[in-house]
Every structure is written in structure tokens, then in C-alpha cells.
Amino acid sequence: MSKAWTFGENMNTDEIIPGRYNITIDPLELAKNVFCEVKPEYVKNAQPGDVIVGGQNFGCGSSREHAPIAIKGSLAKCVIAASFARIFFRNAVNIGLPILECPEAAVGISEGDDVEVNLSTGEIINRTNGRRYQANPLPDFVLKIADAGGIVNFLKMHDIQEVLA
Amino acid sequence: MGTLIEEIFSRRAGGTVQAGEIVLLDVDYIMSHDNTTPLAIKAFREIGKPILDKNKIVLHLDHAYPAPNILAAENHRKILDFVKEQQLPHLFQQGVCHQVMLEEGFVTPGSIIIGADSHSNTYGAMGAFGTGLGSTEIGVAWVTGKCWFKVPETIRVELSGHTQPGVYAKDVMIHIAGLLGMDGGTYRSVEFGGEYIDNLPMHERIIFPNMSTEIGAKCGLIAADDVTIAYLENETPAKGPFERIVPANPRYERVLEIDVSLLAPQVACHPDVDNVKPLMAVEGLEVHEVYIGTCTNARYEDLEIVANILKGRKVNPLTRVIVTPASARIYKKALKNGLIEILIDAGCIVTGAGCGACIGRHGGILAPGERALTTMNRNFVGRMGSPLSEIYLASPATAAATALTGRITDPRGCL
CATH class of the missing domain: 3.30.499.10 (Aconitase, domain 3)
Known part of the structure; x- marks a missing residue:
């Protein structure tokens, strides 16, 4: 099962990973301190494939890529939020952390719910209460980058112009 | 024809672009600092292609400088070794990146600058497009010289009046943050203008684009005018002529009008x-x-x-x-x-x-x-x-x- 870990509105990058831990770029090292102040039990109890659920403006604040890397390093399957802050959105796409924008799911999922997510269709099922949600589709060029596993992999195979082609 | 951001992007795109379009644009400078450069170097190495134009890359050591611990020192070492290896011409170790970018004349009206720091919005004070991105995109831009952007909708903040003694641009901007909220400008360009801004010296203007980040904005812009040109000519080594790009028949998503005359600290x-x-x-x-x-x-x-x-x-x-x-x-x-x-x-x-x-x-x-x-x-x-x-x-x-x-x-x- 994928367990949901819920976070509130305006979850900022300092709350995702405080600045003092950003001295490393190792995903597993960063993951040791992800959400350490707002939800210390996450690091102790989260299992690979669990799902992060946030409210409006998830990831606001700093441009630090350490924030999505720390989440990805914790082996979370994806982040579902009502909306994402713009730099976090770009960073998540660029490093290959799946993100789903879905205001209804953000409200309809509670801490500990068993959540099934289909990343290719954007369908979200809350198995605890049986509700289904459909995430907003990602723009085509974002899907291209996401499908390549991030912008670095995309560039290994393509010219940057092809992003918009 | 358009808002200030549409005008700036249209010039670079070589044709009219409007809010909602996705554009791939050449960038003038690519900024990063000791906190964000190591990850950009990692992305650069993984891509495995050469740097397109070394002159576009500007690196700063400012976030944890001089190093307060061994890990920070290792980061600095990694960056300095990279500068040496790639023979990069622009390295600075004497102040906050955004201030040094302004002082050194990298920021001019209409220029497009991306930075691996959220407060890269600061460059909007010169009528330039500045925005914060993550390190991986910085590494990508080193190789491609380009970056994709969605042309943002614009919120115009029209400021009138003059502040009372003891009240400064910071008080006005904090007031605006309170009105718009910390996600009030998300994905938007926030354009600051009006009589109050027109009369403001450069050091006070900088506050507005700088803090546009705190309301989620993609960029915060002030159109270049005499104050901008005088700053560039007198305080920086930037070479003109400088273009005064202004909004032309703009269509704003929202206009916020504020009279600052009675504002308290x-x-x-x-x-x-x-x-x-x-x-x-x-x-x-x-x-x-x-x-x-x-x-x-x-x-x-x-x-x-x-x-x-x-x-x-x-x-x-x-x-x-x-x-x-x-x-x-x-x-x-x-x-x-x-x-x-x-x-x-x-x-x-x-x-x-x-x-x-x-x-x-x-x-x-x-x-x-x-x-x-x-x-x-x-x-x-x-x-x-x-x-x-x-x-x-x-x-x-x-x-x-x-x-x-x-x-x-x-x-x-x-x-």
C-alpha cells in the first residue's frame, strides 16, 4: 500500500529541508532530514512508494533543488498538491520527481489513507474511502521532460529545441 | 504590444508573444552561488556536452562564505576547481550575488537573466527579466544558452503618493505582501509603477522586485527610466545604449492601486x-x-x-x-x-x-x-x-x- 503523508498550505522549502542541511547534494543524505521539523515521524516511518499530499503553493520559497531531491531521495512515489510554487514545479519536473496537481485530492486525502496513483493517467484513488480523483494534465512539453526521466536525460537524447517541437 | 514582460519577451523572441505561450529564449547571463552551483556542475557533467558561452556564466560565493564548516569549504573548493578547469571569466567572492550582479553591470534593461536563487527576481529593478530556477536548469543553460518560459500573466501594482518620514519602500512592499498574500503572485509577473515608483531612487526600487519572490511571482518588474539609466551610467561598468522598454497597451489580469501617503511603518x-x-x-x-x-x-x-x-x-x-x-x-x-x-x-x-x-x-x-x-x-x-x-x-x-x-x-x- 501507498500511505499518504499530508502537509498544509504554503509548505515552504525550508520546511521540506531546512537550509542548514543543504550542504550536501546526496539524495539519500538529504532524505535523512526531509520534513524533519514539520513531521519528524516521516523519516522514521515512511516506506518506499508512499505519497506526499500538500495544499496550495507547495514548495514555495527558495530555489533550492535540494527540496524535491530530498523528497525523491526518501523514495516517495509522488507529490499531490492543490497547487505548486513555480520553481518547485520546474525543479520537480527537471529532476524527475512526479507531481500531480489536484485540489480535490488535496482536500479529500487524510494522513495515513491508502492511496493508489496512476502516474501516466493522473488518476488518484483513495482506497480508504473509495473516492477517485483526476489530476490536471501536465502540458505536453513537461510530459516530454518527465517521460525522459528529467531534463538531463532529455538533453542526452535530444536538442533543447525539441522541447517545444 | 503588451505588458512589460510581454514586451521584454517579444523583443527576445523576435516576434510578438503573449501571456500563456511557451517560449524558448536565449539568456544573457546564468547566475549561481556556492549553495546551488555544485548541483549545476553535477547536471553539467551528466549531460556531457561543452559549455556554449563561458561569458554567460556568473558564479558567486556568498551564502556560506568564508566557509563556516568543512562541508561548505568542500563546496567552495569544488566550484573554484571547476572555474579553473573551465577557465570561467566571472567569479565573485565579495558580496551577495544579486547586489554584485547589479554593481558589476550584468543587469541592463531588457536583459534576460536566470539565477539558481529565488531572489533573482531582483534584476527586475533595472527593467530586466530575472527569475529563480533550480540548479539542474542552470547546468542545462550552460550547455544550451537557452531556457523555456511560460509567458506569465501580469498583476500591475500602481502606487501613488509619497511616504511619510520614517516610512520606506520596505514598509510599502511588506504592506503589498500582506494584501496579495504569499501565493498572490504565483506564476505571475508583478509590475510595479506609478508616481511613487517614478520618484523613488534605485536603492529603494530594488526592494519591490526582490520581494516579489515572497508573493510567489515569476518576476517583479519596474520599467527602465532616467533613474535606471543614471544608475547604470554612474554606478556600474555597463555599456549603453540602454533601451527604455515600457508596457504598450497592456492587458493586466489585475490592477492593485495603493496610495502610500498615509502608510505607517x-x-x-x-x-x-x-x-x-x-x-x-x-x-x-x-x-x-x-x-x-x-x-x-x-x-x-x-x-x-x-x-x-x-x-x-x-x-x-x-x-x-x-x-x-x-x-x-x-x-x-x-x-x-x-x-x-x-x-x-x-x-x-x-x-x-x-x-x-x-x-x-x-x-x-x-x-x-x-x-x-x-x-x-x-x-x-x-x-x-x-x-x-x-x-x-x-x-x-x-x-x-x-x-x-x-x-x-x-x-x-x-x-
């Missing part, structure tokens, strides 16, 4: 930038540290305001008062003109230029239970140290008045 209170109150609502609240620094408010004129208030006085003996000039150039001018002596005589500790205490890694870390009043732009929980500490944001004048008493104090009583 404002404070953004713990724990969010939009938890804004008039200073009088928190007057007298005990403060353990006053921090005057950062890319928001540590320019020469800010230090001058602080020195004028502290001259011949002593700061509260139980309050830690730290002044970190934004750049070495500012430090030098403040030293030459006697400001540093006034600050030291008043009981402040003056540190080397850089980001200092703003990111909670060195230079003024807060203990649990401590409260800071600072000239910073961001008051996230735990940003300056313990998650059990509190940060209040205000103008340099409010910071100076507060330093004297150790309690949040209205500067209008000691000007």
Missing part, C-alpha cells in the same frame, strides 16, 4: 511574510537579535539610515545587533564615510559582506526561543536557526530603532 510577523501588521500592533515586543543585511536592505543608503539613528547612541546591551553590508563595495564606502565607525561605537558587530545570517548557517544563528527583527525578505520558521525561534521583517530604520531598545520600536520617534 509595517512589520511582517512570525511565521509568514503575509502576516503583516502595522508596527504599532507589535510595538514593545522583546527582540534578542537585530540583523541588518541581505539582498533586500543592506545597501549603502540603508546603512546610512541606520547610522543616522544610532549615531551617538548605544544599542541595548542584551540585544545582538549584526550589520552585514550587501557587498564589499558598500562596506568600503561605508568605511570611508565613517558609517562603520558609528555602527561599531553604537555597539553593533559589523561582519564581512555576504548573505550572512539570512540562511541560518553562520553569522547570527538564533537559539530556541529567540526572536529576531531583521531587514531580510523572508521569515520562514527556522530560517535563521532554531525552529523554535521567530523572525520579524521590517525596514532598516525600524531595525535601528529596535536595536536601541531591544523591543520593536517605531523609528519615527528617533529620526
Whole structure:
């Protein structure tokens, strides 16, 4: 099962990973301190494939890529939020952390719910209460980058112009 | 035809572009610092292609500089080795990246600059497009010289009137953050203009684009005018001619009109930038540290305001008062003109230029239970140290008045 870990509105990058831990770029090292102040039990109890659920403006604040890397390093399957802050959105796409924008799911999922997510269709099922949600589709060029596993992999195979082609 | 951001992007795209379109544009400069460059180097190595144009890359060591610990030192070493290996021409180690970018003339009207730092929005003060991105995109831009953008919708903030003595651009911007909220500008360009902005000197203008980041904006822009051109010609090595790009028949998503004439000093209170109150609502609240620094408010004129208030006085003996000039150039001018002596005589500790205490890694870390009043732009929980500490944001004048008493104090009583 994928367990949901819920976070509130305006979850900022300092709350995702405080600045003092950003001295490393190792995903597993960063993951040791992800959400350490707002939800210390996450690091102790989260299992690979669990799902992060946030409210409006998830990831606001700093441009630090350490924030999505720390989440990805914790082996979370994806982040579902009502909306994402713009730099976090770009960073998540660029490093290959799946993100789903879905205001209804953000409200309809509670801490500990068993959540099934289909990343290719954007369908979200809350198995605890049986509700289904459909995430907003990602723009085509974002899907291209996401499908390549991030912008670095995309560039290994393509010219940057092809992003918009 | 369009908003200021549409005009800037259209020139670069070579044809009219409008809000909602996705564009792939050449960038003029690609900025990163000691916190974000190591990840950009990692992305660059993984891509495995050469740098397109070394002249576009500008690197700064400012966030944890000089190194406060071995890991930071290793980061600096990694960056310096990379600069040597790639023979990169633009490396700076004498101040906050955004201030140095302005001083060194990298930012000119209509230019497009991406930075691996959220406050890259600052460059909008010159009528340039500046925006913050993550490190991987910086590594990508080193190789491609390009970046994709969605042309944003625009919120126009029309400011009229003149502030009263003791009220500054910082108070106005904090007030705006309170009105729009911390996600009020998300994905948007926020255009600042009107009579108030027209009459504002450059050091005060910079506050608005700089703090547009705190309301989620993609960029904050002020159209270039005589003030901009005079700054570029007199204070920077930038070479003209400079184009004055202005909005042309713009269609705004929203227009916010504010008369600043009656505004009192404002404070953004713990724990969010939009938890804004008039200073009088928190007057007298005990403060353990006053921090005057950062890319928001540590320019020469800010230090001058602080020195004028502290001259011949002593700061509260139980309050830690730290002044970190934004750049070495500012430090030098403040030293030459006697400001540093006034600050030291008043009981402040003056540190080397850089980001200092703003990111909670060195230079003024807060203990649990401590409260800071600072000239910073961001008051996230735990940003300056313990998650059990509190940060209040205000103008340099409010910071100076507060330093004297150790309690949040209205500067209008000691000007």
C-alpha cells in the first residue's frame, strides 16, 4: 500500500529541508532530514512508494533543488498538491520527481489513507474511502521532460529545441 | 504590444508573444552561488556536452562564505576547481550575488537573466527579466544558452503618493505582501509603477522586485527610466545604449492601486511574510537579535539610515545587533564615510559582506526561543536557526530603532 503523508498550505522549502542541511547534494543524505521539523515521524516511518499530499503553493520559497531531491531521495512515489510554487514545479519536473496537481485530492486525502496513483493517467484513488480523483494534465512539453526521466536525460537524447517541437 | 514582460519577451523572441505561450529564449547571463552551483556542475557533467558561452556564466560565493564548516569549504573548493578547469571569466567572492550582479553591470534593461536563487527576481529593478530556477536548469543553460518560459500573466501594482518620514519602500512592499498574500503572485509577473515608483531612487526600487519572490511571482518588474539609466551610467561598468522598454497597451489580469501617503511603518510577523501588521500592533515586543543585511536592505543608503539613528547612541546591551553590508563595495564606502565607525561605537558587530545570517548557517544563528527583527525578505520558521525561534521583517530604520531598545520600536520617534 501507498500511505499518504499530508502537509498544509504554503509548505515552504525550508520546511521540506531546512537550509542548514543543504550542504550536501546526496539524495539519500538529504532524505535523512526531509520534513524533519514539520513531521519528524516521516523519516522514521515512511516506506518506499508512499505519497506526499500538500495544499496550495507547495514548495514555495527558495530555489533550492535540494527540496524535491530530498523528497525523491526518501523514495516517495509522488507529490499531490492543490497547487505548486513555480520553481518547485520546474525543479520537480527537471529532476524527475512526479507531481500531480489536484485540489480535490488535496482536500479529500487524510494522513495515513491508502492511496493508489496512476502516474501516466493522473488518476488518484483513495482506497480508504473509495473516492477517485483526476489530476490536471501536465502540458505536453513537461510530459516530454518527465517521460525522459528529467531534463538531463532529455538533453542526452535530444536538442533543447525539441522541447517545444 | 503588451505588458512589460510581454514586451521584454517579444523583443527576445523576435516576434510578438503573449501571456500563456511557451517560449524558448536565449539568456544573457546564468547566475549561481556556492549553495546551488555544485548541483549545476553535477547536471553539467551528466549531460556531457561543452559549455556554449563561458561569458554567460556568473558564479558567486556568498551564502556560506568564508566557509563556516568543512562541508561548505568542500563546496567552495569544488566550484573554484571547476572555474579553473573551465577557465570561467566571472567569479565573485565579495558580496551577495544579486547586489554584485547589479554593481558589476550584468543587469541592463531588457536583459534576460536566470539565477539558481529565488531572489533573482531582483534584476527586475533595472527593467530586466530575472527569475529563480533550480540548479539542474542552470547546468542545462550552460550547455544550451537557452531556457523555456511560460509567458506569465501580469498583476500591475500602481502606487501613488509619497511616504511619510520614517516610512520606506520596505514598509510599502511588506504592506503589498500582506494584501496579495504569499501565493498572490504565483506564476505571475508583478509590475510595479506609478508616481511613487517614478520618484523613488534605485536603492529603494530594488526592494519591490526582490520581494516579489515572497508573493510567489515569476518576476517583479519596474520599467527602465532616467533613474535606471543614471544608475547604470554612474554606478556600474555597463555599456549603453540602454533601451527604455515600457508596457504598450497592456492587458493586466489585475490592477492593485495603493496610495502610500498615509502608510505607517509595517512589520511582517512570525511565521509568514503575509502576516503583516502595522508596527504599532507589535510595538514593545522583546527582540534578542537585530540583523541588518541581505539582498533586500543592506545597501549603502540603508546603512546610512541606520547610522543616522544610532549615531551617538548605544544599542541595548542584551540585544545582538549584526550589520552585514550587501557587498564589499558598500562596506568600503561605508568605511570611508565613517558609517562603520558609528555602527561599531553604537555597539553593533559589523561582519564581512555576504548573505550572512539570512540562511541560518553562520553569522547570527538564533537559539530556541529567540526572536529576531531583521531587514531580510523572508521569515520562514527556522530560517535563521532554531525552529523554535521567530523572525520579524521590517525596514532598516525600524531595525535601528529596535536595536536601541531591544523591543520593536517605531523609528519615527528617533529620526
